[in-house]
Amino acid sequence: MGDARGHLDLLLLAALEKSPAHGYAIIERLRARSDGTFDFPEGTMYPALHRLEREGLLASKWMENAPRRRRVYSLTRRGQTALGREAADWRRLSRAIEAVMAGGA
Amino acid sequence: MLPRAPRLRSRILAETQDHLREAARELGPEAAVERFGAPRALARQFAPAYARFYARLSAYAALVAGAGFVTLLYPIPENVLPPAPWPEGGKPDYLAWKQHAVAAVFLVAIGACAVALVSLRRHVAVSLLATLTALASLSVCAVLGAVVSFQWAEAVPGTPGWLAWLSLGTLLPIGLAATPLARAWTAARQLR
Numbered sequence: 001m002g003d004a005r006g007h008l009d010l011l012l013l014a015a016l017e018k019s020p021a022h023g024y025a026i027i028e029r030l031r032a033r034s035d036g037t038f039d040f041p042e043g044t045m046y047p048a049l050h051r052l053e054r055e056g057l058l059a060s061k062w063m064e065n066a067p068r069r070r071r072v073y074s075l076t077r078r079g080q081t082a083l084g085r086e087a088a089d090w091r092r093l094s095r096a097i098e099a100v101m102a103g104g105a
Numbered sequence: 106m107l108p109r110a111p112r113l114r115s116r117i118l119a120e121t122q123d124h125l126r127e128a129a130r131e132l133g134p135e136a137a138v139e140r141f142g143a144p145r146a147l148a149r150q151f152a153p154a155y156a157r158f159y160a161r162l163s164a165y166a167a168l169v170a171g172a173g174f175v176t177l178l179y180p181i182p183e184n185v186l187p188p189a190p191w192p193e194g195g196k197p198d199y200l201a202w203k204q205h206a207v208a209a210v211f212l213v214a215i216g217a218c219a220v221a222l223v224s225l226r227r228h229v230a231v232s233l234l235a236t237l238t239a240l241a242s243l244s245v246c247a248v249l250g251a252v253v254s255f256q257w258a259e260a261v262p263g264t265p266g267w268l269a270w271l272s273l274g275t276l277l278p279i280g281l282a283a284t285p286l287a288r289a290w291t292a293a294r295q296l297r
Contacts (some may be wrong), residue, residue: 023120023129041142042128046120047150054154069118070123 008048010090013057013075013083020074022063023049042073049073057082117151117186152292157225159289160232164221166282167239171214174243174275178250181271187263197260203253206247214242229293236286240279247275 022044035101044048051059055058057079075083079091121141128137141147191197196204217239224231250272258264 013210022123024124027124040125041147042140043121043142043147044150046117046124047147047154050151050154054157067273068123069119 007090008040008045008080009057010083011054012048012052013030013079013086016058016073016075020072022070022072026073055103059063071093106162113151113154119257119281126287135242147178152230156229156233156289159220159285159292160236161225163230163236163282163284163286164218164225164239164297166278167214167221167243168218169291170243170278170282171211171218172241173278174211174246174250177271177275182254182268185265185268186257187261189261199254200256200260203249203256207249207253209244210245213240214246217242233286233289233293234280240282240286243279244276247261247279248274 011030012026013027015033021029024042026049027042027045049058049060053073054059057076058073060071060073061077062069125137127132128140131137132140149257178253189196217235221235223234224235251269254264254269254272255266258266258268
């Protein structure tokens with residue numbers, strides 16, 4: 001899924017838009033919402049999550065959920081803005097591609 | 106496969122363990138591991154975080170080495186050196202130019218430290234080059250400072266001979282700062 005990897009940042013931000021989640025839950029959301037289409041190596045998400053956090057688009061903290069603690073990620077205000085901007089760019093691109101495909105049919 | 110940066114490493118491992126436990130509950134352990142991905146490839150993806158961590162460590166270590174150099178080689182000589190036999194402004198040229206050179210190269214080192222710290226966030230490669238410049242400059246200061254100390258001891262009777270060794274001793278913290286620099290460089294190379 002090379003296309004999915006190229007837009008991984010957008011997918012991660014979108015997955016966290018409604019509520020915070022830990023890593024495995026984020027993957028489950030992406031899989032459920034895409035009906036199984038997005039199915040990349042799950043570990044590749046973590047470097048991206050760390051990078052988005054460094055860039056200030058995500059925040060994370062340890063949550064002490066018995067029996068173990070887990071890292072939960074949430075969208076920051078900057079992340080909300082970035083998500084809005086990336087989503088708009090994606091829709092514009094998607095419409096343009098659809099238009100070209102329709103024209104060639 | 107993960108370099109030694111304690112907090113970052115423990116966080117990565119904790120998140121990985123948590124993820125695999127959750128996945129194993131649904132899919133079984135083998136499928137969970139397979140879906141997680143190849144460990145080496147994943148460890149390589151953390152290279153930017155590690156490059157930045159070690160670059161920050163080496164930049165601060167270079168700053169501490171520079172502070173150590175000043176601390177050891179200014180107040181100590183000032184308090185142990187016997188009076189010079191030459192009048193004010195009459196210092197021999199072969200001592201004077203070396204002292205000026207040490208001061209100038211030290212300023213280069215401090216400037217490079219500043220560049221290293223400022224460029225850490227956005228330009229790790231620039232930060233690494235600046236730290237390398239700082240450490241190289243401090244090494245020049247240490248060696249030149251030792252030469253000055255040795256020649257000063259010959260020119261001024263009663264000057265303790267250990268001053269030269271003190272100057273060379275500052276190469277130790279400089280060498281210690283070089284270790285995280287090398288790790289940062291190795292991690293940064295994986296980014297290409």
